Amino acid sequence: MQQSNLYIILFAVGLTVVFGGALSLTSVGLKPLQDKQVEIDTKKKILGAVMDISSINDPNEILGIYNEKVTSIVIDINGNEIEKDEKGNLIVAEKVNIQRNAKLDPKERQYPVFMFIKDGNLVDSYIFPTFGSGLWDWISGYLALEKDLNTVLGIALDHKSETPGLGARITEASVQQRYVGKKIFNEQGKLVSIKMLKGEGNAGLNDHQVDGMSGATITGKGVNAMLENYLKCYLAFIEKNKTKKTASL
């Protein structure tokens, strides 16, 4: 049976309207839920850098801890706090898209900084988001420094599509654990960042080296570059707050 052209066109138009409508409705309807999921995911990552949250399954508990213990600011490359963007809109640190910012010139980026306060009102640790490239696609990390802004308290690394079992191991606790206690400044107070070495089972690591992942040298290099690039950008802020012996809010 051969239908007329008019029928075919009308059918196609009708189909588009029905399916398009159905999809738009779902998309709009599910948006709030999806946004909440993204928010929980971000906050999980931030908290994951300073504490072990693997045993907490209830997302509301995560949000509760986050709201209670984490404050955030957004800074520019000079370490000055920025509150509003060019259009005068308030900037919320949690809403800053690190990936989009990473594409900008370092001088124009917005850098969120999260401060974790265990109790009282002294900052216990600073959490710095970082973003870079692995072997296949982007990698990202939340680096938590202790209040001396030198010693690593923890790191939470994430990736999009690093090789499972090789580069993807950066998300494993056993790999991230290797960063704990390392230092980003040398004894002369110069920023040296932290390097993941090539190969696994390296002995005699100093304060700025962590053991590598065998078979994932390029992912390791990506992590190194990411940390170094971003620590340079945060350097002004770090220097400013390091001199304050007791950083308070």
Next chain:
Amino acid sequence: MSTDVAEVSQESVVVPAREPVEPLFSKRRKRIVSDPLNEDNPITIQVLGICSALAVTVQFKPTMIMSIAVVFVIVFSNLITSLMRKMIPNRIRIIVQLAIIATLVTLVSEVLKAYSYDMYKVLGAYVGLIITNCIVMGRLEAFAMANKPYDSILDGFGSGFGYAWIILVVAFFRELLGGGTVFVGTPLEFDVYGNLGSLLGITLQTNGLFVDSIGAFVILGIIIWIQRTKNGYIEH
């Protein structure tokens, strides 16, 4: 020209008109479901849908979610296509089928993102790639375009489960051999290598090959081998 193609590609399971009412689970209908599980399996016999069979089978749990998503998409796209089969203009039927599949897949993806964000991150692009899974479109073109809705649903379940059980078996062995565990992320989670190792007093080494796609090929090959031996398949 295009009508000829349609006739050739449509399967010969055409319901004879005006027969006494067929039982809900007649022998013919049971075959619609059971054939794709073994003798006409979409992956091992027709060798369709291999890309996702390789990509999402590193662990059992994501594979499970993927299976559910694929069964959902096949069943409902079969149903919708079958309901519309007399209205669909022949000349644009492939585009229409694609639109149906794409809509359902996008729905699945959106729902996953809203309710199971972790799984959404793990499966990522692969849920979207169900659109290109040849099994789904193959069933629409070969079956749903020529059969009644109820039979089409059965066919959808048959092909869906035929796909699902294979990738679940592949995932089970890949996780076991590549990660040393079974069912990670589910209540049945068990560290096989760890426990067996401490029982024997040795450290069992996992095989990284199975984490890679190559491992899936190996297991898939073994499954096809066993299946062909059992069914007495001979290459012509």
